[in-house]
Amino acid sequence: MEISETTTHTKIITLLDEAYESRINDLKRSIELAEEALTLSKETSDKSCIGKSLSHLSLFHMIIGDFDLSINMANEAIENFEELKDEKGIADAKYTIAGALYKTDDYSRGLNNLIDCLSTYKKLGDYHNLARVQKSMGTIYEYMGDIKSATQTYEEAIESGKKAGDLNLQSNAYNPLSGIYLNQGNISRALEVIEQSRAIKEQTGDVRGLAFALYGRGKVYTLTDKFDEAEQDFLESIKIHEEMGEKLGWAMSHHKLGALYIRMGRLDDARETLIKALEYSNKNKIILIKFKANLLLHEIAKKEGDFELALKYLAQYVDEKESVINERTAKVIESYDVISKMQALELEANSQREKADIIEKKKLELDSFFYRISHDLKGPITSLMSLNYVAKLEVKDENALKFIGEYETQANRLNNILDGLLRLTKMSFNEDFKQEIDFEKIVYDCIASYKFLTNYELVEFKIDVDQKIKYEAEWALVNTIIQNLIENGIKYARIEEGNKPFISVSVQRIDNKIEITASDNGVGMDEETVDKIFVMFFRANRKIEGTGLGLHILKRAVERLEGDVSVKSKLGEGTNFKISLPA
The missing domain is CATH 1.10.287.130 (Signal transduction histidine kinase, dimerisation/phosphotransfer (DHp) domain)
Incomplete structure (x- = not known):
C-alpha cells in the first residue's frame, strides 16, 4: 500500500472510530462521519474500509429505525467481508440485521443472526460485542415471555460488559432488568438497578442511553404514584429521543406518558399523547406500540362515556393484537426451534471439548x-x-x-x-525459543547432511527461497519439516533409464502464509498409500530402508506450528508436498 493510500486508510479508520463513539450522543454526526468514510473508501477501492463504513452506517440507521435501509447496507457490507474472509466484520453486520429484525417482531431470523454472532465473538474473545449480542438476545426472550432466560441472558451481558471494561454495556442491560423486577413487584430492586444505569449514563455522557434509563425510572415512579417525577422523566426521555432520531424510544416513551396521564386523570393530555404515538407507530411500523396505544385510547373513550369510539378503538386493538399474537406465536415457535438447535450445538461442543x-x-x-x-x-x-x-x-x-x-x-x-x-x-x-528462520540456510544444510544416502549423487536439487521472508518459529520444528521432505525425496528417487531424478524445494510468502513445497519425479504413491503416510510406523515401500516415523514426525511439527500439510502423488510419476504455516 502506497504512503498516500496508507494515510487515507488511517483517516477512514479514525472517522469510523469517531462515528462509533458519537452514536451515544449525536447520531446525526455519526452518520455524517460514516458517510464521509464510505466515500473515501470507495475512492481508494479499499474493500475492508468499504465494508466497515457500510456496517457502521447500517448500525446507525438501525438505531434510528430506518430498518430496510439498515438491512440493505448490512448485506452489502457482508458481501465485502465474505470476499475478505473477515469473520468479525460479518458478525458485526449480522448483529445489526438481527436488531432490525427483532425490532419488527421477526424473532426467529433475528435469533439466527445473533447466534451466528455469538459463536464468532466467543471464538474471538470479543467481550464488547458479546455483551451487545447477549443484551439483544435477552430482549428477544423477554418479548417471547421467557422471563427466566431473559434475566439470565441480561446478567451474562453485564458480566461480559465488565470483562470488556465498558460501563455503558453493563448499564444497557440494567435498563431491561429493572423492567423485569418492576413487573415481578420488586419495586425497590427495580429502582436501585435503574438508578445505577442512569448514574452510569450521566457519568459516561451516553445521552441516548440516558433517555432509556429515564424512561425506565419513569415507569417505576408511575407505579409508586410519583406522578410529577414520572412525567418529568418521560418528557426528558422524549426530548432526547427526538434530538437523537430514535424512533422506537420516542414511541415507547409516548405510550408510557399516555398511560401516566390516564392514572393522573388528565384524559385530554393522555388522548393527545397516545394519538401522537399511534400515528407515529403507523408511519414507522412500530407494531407493538400500535395496539397498546389503541387499548389505552379505548380506556379513555370508555371513561368519557363515548362507547361508540371506545368500541372502535377496542376493535382496532383486538384486530391488531390478534394479528400480532398469531404472527408472534408462530415466530416464538420458530425461535424456540432455533434456541433448541443452539443448545444442542453447545452440548455437542462441550462433549467434543471433553x-x-x-x-x-x-x-x-x-x-x-x-x-x-x-x-x-x-x-x-x-x-x-x-x-x-x-x-x-x-x-x-x-x-x-x-x-x-x-x-x-x-x-x-x-x-x-x-x-x-x-x-x-x-x-x-520441549519448547524452544522462537528465532528468526533462515530458510535458505536450513534447506542447503539439510541437503548437505544427506550426502551419505545411496541416490544423493544422482539427484538434481532445484531451490527457490524468497530471502525477504521474515518468520520467527522454533528452529528445530522447521528444520525437522525440511529435513524429512528432502530425505524422502532422495530415498524415493526413481532411478531408471530416461528419468533424471530431481527434488524441487520452494519457500515463499503468499498473503499471510509461509508456503513450503517439495516436489519430485520419484516413485510416487497410489491414493491408498497417500492416505496412510502420516500414520506412525507406516512404510510405503518395504524395499527402501526407513523407520516409518519421518512423515509422522513432520506432521506433528507442522501441527505444533499451527500449519497444514497436503500431499499429491501419482504412482510412477512423483510426489508433491505442500506445507502452509501462519506467518
Whole structure:
C-alpha cells in the first residue's frame, strides 16, 4: 500500500472510530462521519474500509429505525467481508440485521443472526460485542415471555460488559432488568438497578442511553404514584429521543406518558399523547406500540362515556393484537426451534471439548511412555552397537562376519527408530525459543547432511527461497519439516533409464502464509498409500530402508506450528508436498 493510500486508510479508520463513539450522543454526526468514510473508501477501492463504513452506517440507521435501509447496507457490507474472509466484520453486520429484525417482531431470523454472532465473538474473545449480542438476545426472550432466560441472558451481558471494561454495556442491560423486577413487584430492586444505569449514563455522557434509563425510572415512579417525577422523566426521555432520531424510544416513551396521564386523570393530555404515538407507530411500523396505544385510547373513550369510539378503538386493538399474537406465536415457535438447535450445538461442543481433553491427556501419557522407553533402551542399544564394532575387529571368519553384518543392520534400524521416537516426544515436552528462520540456510544444510544416502549423487536439487521472508518459529520444528521432505525425496528417487531424478524445494510468502513445497519425479504413491503416510510406523515401500516415523514426525511439527500439510502423488510419476504455516 502506497504512503498516500496508507494515510487515507488511517483517516477512514479514525472517522469510523469517531462515528462509533458519537452514536451515544449525536447520531446525526455519526452518520455524517460514516458517510464521509464510505466515500473515501470507495475512492481508494479499499474493500475492508468499504465494508466497515457500510456496517457502521447500517448500525446507525438501525438505531434510528430506518430498518430496510439498515438491512440493505448490512448485506452489502457482508458481501465485502465474505470476499475478505473477515469473520468479525460479518458478525458485526449480522448483529445489526438481527436488531432490525427483532425490532419488527421477526424473532426467529433475528435469533439466527445473533447466534451466528455469538459463536464468532466467543471464538474471538470479543467481550464488547458479546455483551451487545447477549443484551439483544435477552430482549428477544423477554418479548417471547421467557422471563427466566431473559434475566439470565441480561446478567451474562453485564458480566461480559465488565470483562470488556465498558460501563455503558453493563448499564444497557440494567435498563431491561429493572423492567423485569418492576413487573415481578420488586419495586425497590427495580429502582436501585435503574438508578445505577442512569448514574452510569450521566457519568459516561451516553445521552441516548440516558433517555432509556429515564424512561425506565419513569415507569417505576408511575407505579409508586410519583406522578410529577414520572412525567418529568418521560418528557426528558422524549426530548432526547427526538434530538437523537430514535424512533422506537420516542414511541415507547409516548405510550408510557399516555398511560401516566390516564392514572393522573388528565384524559385530554393522555388522548393527545397516545394519538401522537399511534400515528407515529403507523408511519414507522412500530407494531407493538400500535395496539397498546389503541387499548389505552379505548380506556379513555370508555371513561368519557363515548362507547361508540371506545368500541372502535377496542376493535382496532383486538384486530391488531390478534394479528400480532398469531404472527408472534408462530415466530416464538420458530425461535424456540432455533434456541433448541443452539443448545444442542453447545452440548455437542462441550462433549467434543471433553473428548479432546481426554484424547490430549492420553496422547501426553503415550508420549511420556515413548520417551521413557526410548530413553531407557538407548543405553543398551548403544552398548550393543559398540560390542558389534569390537566383534568386527576381532572376528575373521567370513560366515561369522556375515551374521555380524545382519546383526549390525538390525541394531542400526532399532537405533534409528529410538532416535525418531525421542525426536517425536521431545516436540511435546520441549519448547524452544522462537528465532528468526533462515530458510535458505536450513534447506542447503539439510541437503548437505544427506550426502551419505545411496541416490544423493544422482539427484538434481532445484531451490527457490524468497530471502525477504521474515518468520520467527522454533528452529528445530522447521528444520525437522525440511529435513524429512528432502530425505524422502532422495530415498524415493526413481532411478531408471530416461528419468533424471530431481527434488524441487520452494519457500515463499503468499498473503499471510509461509508456503513450503517439495516436489519430485520419484516413485510416487497410489491414493491408498497417500492416505496412510502420516500414520506412525507406516512404510510405503518395504524395499527402501526407513523407520516409518519421518512423515509422522513432520506432521506433528507442522501441527505444533499451527500449519497444514497436503500431499499429491501419482504412482510412477512423483510426489508433491505442500506445507502452509501462519506467518
